[in-house]
Amino acid sequence: MKWLANFFTSSIGRKFIMSLTGIFLILFLIVHLIGNLQLLSSDGGRAFNEYTEFMSTNALIQTIAKGNYVFILAHAIIGIMLYFKNKAAKGSKYAVAAKNDTSWASKNMAILGGIIFAFILMHMGHFWLKFKTNSGVSYVDYGDGQIIDAYASVVTVMSNPIWMACYIIGLIVLAFHLWHGFASAFQTLGLRHKKYTPIIEGVGKIYAIVVPLGFAILPLYIFFTQS
Amino acid sequence: MQLESKVPKGELAEKWTDYRSTMNLVAPNNKRRIEIIVVGTGLAGASAAATLGELGYNVKCFSFHDSPRRAHSIAAQGGINAAKNYQNDGDSVYRLFYDTIKGGDYRSREANVHRLAEVSRDIIDQCVAQGVPFAREYGGLLANRSFGGVQVSRTFYAKGQTGQQLLIGAYQALSRQIATGNVTMYNRHEMLDVVIKDGKARGIIARNLRTGELERHAAHCVVLASGGYGNVFYLSTNAMGSNVTAAWKAVKRGALMANPCYTQIHPTCIPVSGDYQSKLTLMSESLRNDGRVWVPNKIEDAVAIREGRKTALDIAEGDRDYYLERRYPAFGNLVPRDVASRAAKVACDEGKGVAPTGLAVYLDFSSAIQRYGKAEAKSKGIANPSDAEITKLGEAVIEQKYGNLFEMYEKITGENPYKLPMKIYPAVHYTMGGLWVDYNLETNVPGLFALGECNFSDHGANRLGASALMQGLADGYFVIPYTIGQFLSGEIRTPTIDPDAPxxxxxxxxxxxxxxxxxxxxxxxxxxxxxxxxxxxxxxxxxxxxxxxxxxxxxxxxxxxxxxxxxxxxxxxxxxxxxxxxxxxxxxxxxxxxxxxxxxxxxxxxxxxxxxxxxxxxxxxxxxxxxxxxxxxxxxxxxxESGDHKLYKEELKFDNVELKTRSYK
Amino acid sequence: MKINLKVWRQKNNNTKGHFENHTVEATEHMSFLEMMDVLNEQLIQEKKDPVAFEHDCREGICGACSMVINGRPHGPQQGTTTCQLHMRKFNDGDTIAVEPYRAKAFPVVKDLVVDRSAFDRIIQAGGYVSVNTGGAPDGNAIPIEKDTALEAFDAAACIGCGACAAACPNGSAMLFTSAKVAHLGKLPQGEVEETSRARKMVAQMDKEGFGFCSNIRACEVECPKEISVNNIAYLNRAFLTASIGKE
Structure with a gap:
């Protein structure tokens, strides 16, 4: 198994992990967004609550969720390692910052990632932690027994303008992270092709705007319709 | 002292083959004990060090650069000649030999030149095997182009960066030997003396350029591949660091400098623009295929241009002197380098130079642009094309052929050569002279060898285009690995040389x-x-x-x-x-x-x-x-020191070619 | 034209460096290095230590230049080495900061001169085709598609100047390393050893202390030979195949 150790300690091996976990998280975002769009249905939150109940009880989903946590952690930890390694490799900075044709996001992935990580903790604190510890949650019954009124929790958080603003900022940061991260993940895997790379890059940029925008609609919608 | 060329007996075409199969060898177990110093890592030095390392010798290789890859062979643009006859146009070893002898104005040694032509073919094979990305045809075979002074297409090339690609090939081969430990590389080390012990070259004194420390390095023999001395002219197309020091120190220890006055002046360089100028940049010879060289007929026009009152475009066709076409109707703008250079000097001496310094002539592409433009319009079926259309189409063709050169010209001069003719002037480019060597590439000092531009042997009084790369690699890959054995076979009993000897x-x-x-x-x-x-x-x-x-x-x-x-x-x-x-x-x-x-x-x-x-x-x-x-x-x-330099002569015998006057009229 | 220079001075790698201000009278026809020559001539006239900088061919091919001009290796002009950069790209009265390459794997030797031997060691690790001289088959024995040869050439056009690693905010040498792996790997002669080549060269690159590539592409933007990051994808693929694909 020496080869595996060699691989994962090599620069490209570590970038490989960043790439694969990144792609998984990109996929996760889509699923998460589709689910959250239930918030928009005008049924007093029933669809959203039933979706939440399904997600938190289905064994398969729960397994994937565990994996998701692992991937987020791996992505973050290796990202931090890369950040320090790269900082050391660069040594000192130039007196004048280069004005060249590189994206701002690509040069600030670690900072963007750090903010996103904080954002995730906040987000989990608002919901996951409360649901798990049963603190400050209310319940509803649509006829199949009592389930958590997740919708109510969302409304509570998003009605607060400060929290709402935090979510919007977090999503903007996410957009920048994806702006670079999407296509970068494919480049790291060596998936580059004269014909397909422009498509990947195009899709990546659309994704980086559309998905965070989709998420951002939700707190705004709730803030302006419920509070 | 009698200079012995040591050319083997026999038919010209058989000499090298026969000699190779009868010369003394050094057995592998002895090679491991024998040390060789190679000075320089250009095409000749890097290829020699790599090949000697492969053979099992202990090689110490020196370069004053921070990396072997920076040697000035890297800057050669055009290509490398080889008698492959891939184009089926009548090329042969003999023809390459003959062209080289004739191009050199009958001042080189027949046997050396023939050997060069013979091994030229192996060079291409070797370089391809190393992964040199030569230009290819659509069918996947190697492409060729033609160069000045010859009638066949035998030049192999990699865009305008052939020297770079060949040097990187040799550098990689050298790097491989460094990795195996057969070659020890001393970067940022400059040789400042050769050490002669008991009449034989046994080592060098090198200065570690990083620390300034002087080091003594001993070996059984010393190979110099330190390039040419064109920088004696201060301004030349050589790199800033190119110098004669290694070769000159050998001269001061008894080696002889042969034909030092043979200097190649390349006709198409970007002219000097001011006193601060540090070097001259070559514009490839290939430009003369399509460019027409001219100066104004009237001196007052030239003066007006120099003073900025007129440009080339203000000079009517009838007031232009296309002097190469006028003087050499048979070859026109494609006369050999020495002839073209001298003609430019004559024009400028007459006061017709077109740069503020008075030292430049025009290389004009407007006729070629018109000619190509019309042909393109025809092939594209454009009836009655406008002048603007023709110019546009013609410029596109020129861009395809010489785009990178035009770009380089514009970067350096700030002028657009598509609109205004280029200004060019001759500049020192290559030195045919160098250390005297015999057929074994050994100088008159036993155990001291000289390869590449550093020696005098192959180009006579004038070098043909694309032949410098050929000679460097021939000497390093295919000649010295054999001929060095002639000397070293007598050294197998010599113990390791002591660098602390007096x-x-x-x-x-x-x-x-x-x-x-x-x-x-x-x-x-x-x-x-x-x-x-x-x-x-x-x-x-x-x-x-x-x-x-x-x-x-x-x-x-x-x-x-x-x-x-x-x-x-x-x-x-x-x-x-x-x-x-x-x-x-x-x-x-x-x-x-x-x-x-x-x-x-x-x-x-x-x-x-x-x-x-x-x-x-x-x-x-x-x-x-x-x-x-x-x-x-x-x-x-x-x-x-006193100025009473002694001359030794080696008579040149021509048994296989007839000496003729070169004429390009 | 008057140029205000802020030049980095550093005696050696063990001492701290600092910027020094100088004014140089230049002309627009000068190359950047010739402007530096004028500065040095000035310093010598004042019996001061001239600025050490590396240069040799001055025609954009040897790769010796190692200056960073206003934060950009080789300065502002696209696809141009410092020696081919001319003063007409600047304005009268400009202030220009000139520094050495900054990357941990390129320690400063003096002033603007850095030690780039790490690149040589990366090549020594496997950047070659293992053939001895002699015995090579005929050059035309293996046809190579014209476009393939051109792609290999484009990768091989690297001049080893180190601008990629110097421009990279991560101090990564991926463009340099990948250009060599791609150059050789795309040709049938070099493809034979690709697995071990990719593995060994990446291992050496890591050992030298270069950073990790995060696809910022500053290398591609600043490369004087405009080597593409396509090569980096090529190396990633070759390395993945070598590490987890091949037996």
Missing amino acids: EFIKAENDTKALIDKIIKVKGNQSVESFHRRLGHIMWDYCGMARNAEGLEKGKKMIRELREEFYRDVFVPGDADEFNPELEKAIRVADFLELGEVMMADALNRNESCGGHFREEYSTPEGEAQRNDEDYAYVAAWSWD
Whole structure:
């Protein structure tokens, strides 16, 4: 198994992990967004609550969720390692910052990632932690027994303008992270092709705007319709 | 001393094959014990060090650069010749041999040139196997192009960067040997003396340029591949660091400098634009395929252009003198380098030069643009194309052929060569002369070898385009690995050479004394200013045209300049540190001696041949006049402090070619 | 034209460096290095230590230049080495900061001169085709598609100047390393050893202390030979195949 150790300690091996976990998280975002769009249905939150109940009880989903946590952690930890390694490799900075044709996001992935990580903790604190510890949650019954009124929790958080603003900022940061991260993940895997790379890059940029925008609609919608 | 060429007996075409199969060998177990020093990592040095390493010798390789890959072979643009006859156009080993001998104006050694032509084919195979990305045809086979002075297509190329690709191939082969430990690489080390022990070259004194420390390195023999000395002219197409020091130190220890006056002046370089100029940039010879060379007919037009009152476009067709086409109707703009260069000088001497300095002629692509434009319009079926359309189409064709060169020209001059004709002027490019070597590439000092531009052997008085790369790699890959055995087979009982032997200590002390002498002057003039002045003297009196009077004068001026140098040079800093000014000073000190020997050689050679043009020896039309009766010899010089340099002659015998006058009319 | 220079001075790698201000009278026809020559001539006249900088061919091919001009290796002009950069790209009265390459794997030797031997060691690790001289088959024995040869050439056009690693905010040498792996790997002669080549060269690159590539592409933007980051994808693929694909 020496080869595996060699691989994962090599620069490209570590970038490989960043790439694969990144792609998984990109996929996760889509699923998460589709689910959250239930918030928009005008049924007093029933669809959203039933979706939440399904997600938190289905064994398969729960397994994937565990994996998701692992991937987020791996992505973050290796990202931090890369950040320090790269900082050391660069040594000192130039007196004048280069004005060249590189994206701002690509040069600030670690900072963007750090903010996103904080954002995730906040987000989990608002919901996951409360649901798990049963603190400050209310319940509803649509006829199949009592389930958590997740919708109510969302409304509570998003009605607060400060929290709402935090979510919007977090999503903007996410957009920048994806702006670079999407296509970068494919480049790291060596998936580059004269014909397909422009498509990947195009899709990546659309994704980086559309998905965070989709998420951002939700707190705004709730803030302006419920509070 | 009698110079023995050691050319093997037998038929010209069989000499090398027969010699190779009968020469002495060194057994593998002995190779492991034998040490070889290689100085220089250009095409010749890197290929030699790599190949000798592969054979199992212990090689120590030296370069003054930070990496072997920076040697100036890297800058060769055009290509490399080889007698492959892939184009089925009648090429052969004999034809390449003949073209080279003729191109060299019958001043090179037949047997060496024939061997060069023979191994040229192996070079291409070797380079392809190394992964050199030569240009290819659509069918996947190697592409060729043609070069000046020949009638076949035998030049292999990799865009305009052939030298770079070949050098990287050799550098990679060398890197592989460094990795195996067969070659020990000494980067940022400059050879400052060769150590002779019991009459044989046994080591070198090198200065570690990073620390300034002098080091003694011993070996069973020393191979010099340190390039040419064109920088004696200050301005040349050579790299800033190219120098004669390694070769010159060998001369001062008894090796002979052969034909030092043979200098190749390349006709198409970007002209000098000001006093600050540090080097000249070559524009590939291939441009003369489509460019027409001209100057204004009237001197007042030339003056107006120089003063900025007119541009080339203001000169009517009838007022232009396409002097190459006029003087050499048969070859026109494609006459060989030496002829084209001299013609440009004549035009500028008449006061028709077109740059503010008065030293430039036009290389005009407008006719080619019109011609290609019309042909393109026709092939695209455009009826009655407008002038603008024709120009646009024509420019596109020119861009495809020479785009990168035009871009480079624009970067350097700030002028758009599609709209205004290029300005060009001849510049020093290559030195055919070099250390005298025999057929084994061994100098007259046993155990001291010289390869590539550093030796004199293959190009006679003028080198053909795309032949320098060929010679460097031939010497390094395919000649020295065999011929070095002739010497080393006698050394298998010689124990490891001791670098603490008195000869080494003395050489080190001599070097130290020289460095101290230079650094302690602490005068008022920079090294650069001396170099620039030397360059002016060389160019004025030993440049494109020479005469006895000027050479005498130049010789005297150099001696005076040399005295002034040791009296008034200022070298900042100390000897025991990284000190680029000191490096330069040591090199310029050697140029100040070499220049004098070049003048002596030019003065001795009372004829005009190839790159050496003596005004007294020309035909009434101003063409070069060779004197085979008295000067068909190699002039090899020793150095004498007093100025009484001794000349040794090696008569050249031509058994296989008939000596003719070159005519391009 | 008057140029205000802020030049980095550093005696050696063990001492701290600092910027020094100088004014140089230049002309627009000068190359950047010729402007530096003028500065040095000035310093020598004042009996001061001239600025050490590396240069050799001055025609954009040897790769010796190692200056960073206003934060950009080789300065502002696209696809141009410092020696081919001319002063007409600047304005009268400009202030220009000139620094050495900054990357941990390129320690400063003096002033603007850095030690780039790490690149040589990366090549020594496997950047070659293992053939000895002699015995090579005929050059035309293996046809190579024209476009393939051109792609290999484009990768091989690297001049080893180190601008990629110097420009990279991560100090990564991926463009340099990948250009060599791609150059050789795309040709049938070099493809044979690709697995071990990719593995060994990446291992050496990591050992030298270069950073990790995060696809910022500053290398591609600043490369004077405009080497593409396509090569980096090529190396990633070759390395993945070598590490987890091949037996």
